[in-house]
Amino acid sequence: MKVGFIGTGSMGSLLIDAFIHAGVLTPPQITASSRTFAKVQKLAHRHAGLNLSLRNSDTAADSDIVFICVKPLEFKCVIDEIRDVVTPDQIVVSITSPLLLHRLESELPCKVSKIIPSITNLVGSGASLCIHGSRINEEDRYMLENLMSAISKPIRVPESHTRVASDFASCGPAFLAFFLEQWIQAGSELTGMDSRQLNDLAGEMLLGTGKLLTEGGLTPAELQSRVAVPGGITAEALMLLEASLHDVFHKLVRTTHHKYEEDVRKADALFNSEQFNQQQY
Ligand SMILES: NC(=O)C1=CN([C@@H]2O[C@H](COP(=O)(O)OP(=O)(O)OC[C@H]3O[C@@H](n4cnc5c(N)ncnc54)[C@H](OP(=O)(O)O)[C@@H]3O)[C@@H](O)[C@H]2O)C=CC1
Numbered sequence: 001m002k003v004g005f006i007g008t009g010s011m012g013s014l015l016i017d018a019f020i021h022a023g024v025l026t027p028p029q030i031t032a033s034s035r036t037f038a039k040v041q042k043l044a045h046r047h048a049g050l051n052l053s054l055r056n057s058d059t060a061a062d063s064d065i066v067f068i069c070v071k072p073l074e075f076k077c078v079i080d081e082i083r084d085v086v087t088p089d090q091i092v093v094s095i096t097s098p099l100l101l102h103r104l105e106s107e108l109p110c111k112v113s114k115i116i117p118s119i120t121n122l123v124g125s126g127a128s129l130c131i132h133g134s135r136i137n138e139e140d141r142y143m144l145e146n147l148m149s150a151i152s153k154p155i156r157v158p159e160s161h162t163r164v165a166s167d168f169a170s171c172g173p174a175f176l177a178f179f180l181e182q183w184i185q186a187g188s189e190l191t192g193m194d195s196r197q198l199n200d201l202a203g204e205m206l207l208g209t210g211k212l213l214t215e216g217g218l219t220p221a222e223l224q225s226r227v228a229v230p231g232g233i234t235a236e237a238l239m240l241l242e243a244s245l246h247d248v249f250h251k252l253v254r255t256t257h258h259k260y261e262e263d264v265r266k267a268d269a270l271f272n273s274e275q276f277n278q279q280q281y
Pocket residue numbers: 006007008009010011012033034035036039056069070071072074077078095096097116117118119170
């Protein structure tokens with residue numbers, strides 16, 4: 001199996017590093033191209049034998065599966081470059097959610113899926129969200145999810161729920177890191193404890209909490225009631241959090257969905273404006 005990566009910024013290079021590290025792909029199986037060629041050269045230094053290409057069309061032509069790892073508004077340029085070289089038996093995977101499957105299928109003659117990774121996949125952890133297009137068959141699904149299972153837990157979600165699922169799977173690490181950063185800073189400022197030590201404690205705590213929610217089968221509510229003994233310290237602090245954050249999560253979900261809808265509209269408009277221009281002239 002040959003796998004291509006178009007766009008080797010943060011996530012493209014993370015996926016390449018993770019697949020190679022997991023042993024599920026070898027460098028010679030991979031072809032990569034990116035707008036800034038130095039970024040693919042850096043990857044090739046890390047992974048001897050990795051194939052570099054100067055053109056996205058060459059990456060696409062050389063691969064059975066092509067991961068497109070660019071931002072939503074950069075997508076159309078890539079589609080324009082690869083449209084004429086991909087064939088019906090190839091699979092193009094978008095790692096970004098605002099490009100809708102019906103749009104991708106109408107622009108490309110090949111099979112299409114969206115697989116939304118997470119920074120946690122770098123350490124072989126966390127979920128990857130799988131949203132398959134109508135041309136993907138059972139064998140393709142197995143191949144894609146088997147590949148993703150080497151670095152993550154693949155979870156199928158309907159396209160209509162991609163955003164909220166990504167809030168947890170992909171944005172979630174940043175949200176929790178924000179929470180921890182503020183908390184560590186306050187803890188260190190108010191007590192003088194070394195923030196690096198608090199950082200280690202926070203990481204271990206988060207890892208253990210994750211295990212309790214997955215392997216341990218606890219719900220977040222059950223976990224709180226196991227820790228917060230009635231009349232105790234945790235219960236007191238939880239009341240403070242509830243009072244201070246009462247509607248922040250509704251606002252958070254609304255914010256991510258608002259930005260997502262804006263990106264869907266903008267990405268779609270890039271394709272529509274061309275169709276409009278073609279109709280005009
Ligand atoms: N960061 C995350 O945790 C997650 C991100 N995603 C999604 O992944 C996508 C990429 O994110 P991320 O990797 O963080 O972004 P980056 O900006 O780090 O990477 C995007 C890369 O695409 C390259 N690029 C842009 N246009 C082209 C083009 N026409 N041809 C080839 N390469 C091109 C850019 O090149 P250059 O270096 O020249 O700018 C850049 O290296 C986003 O849409 C995001 O939604 C999904 C899940 C998690």
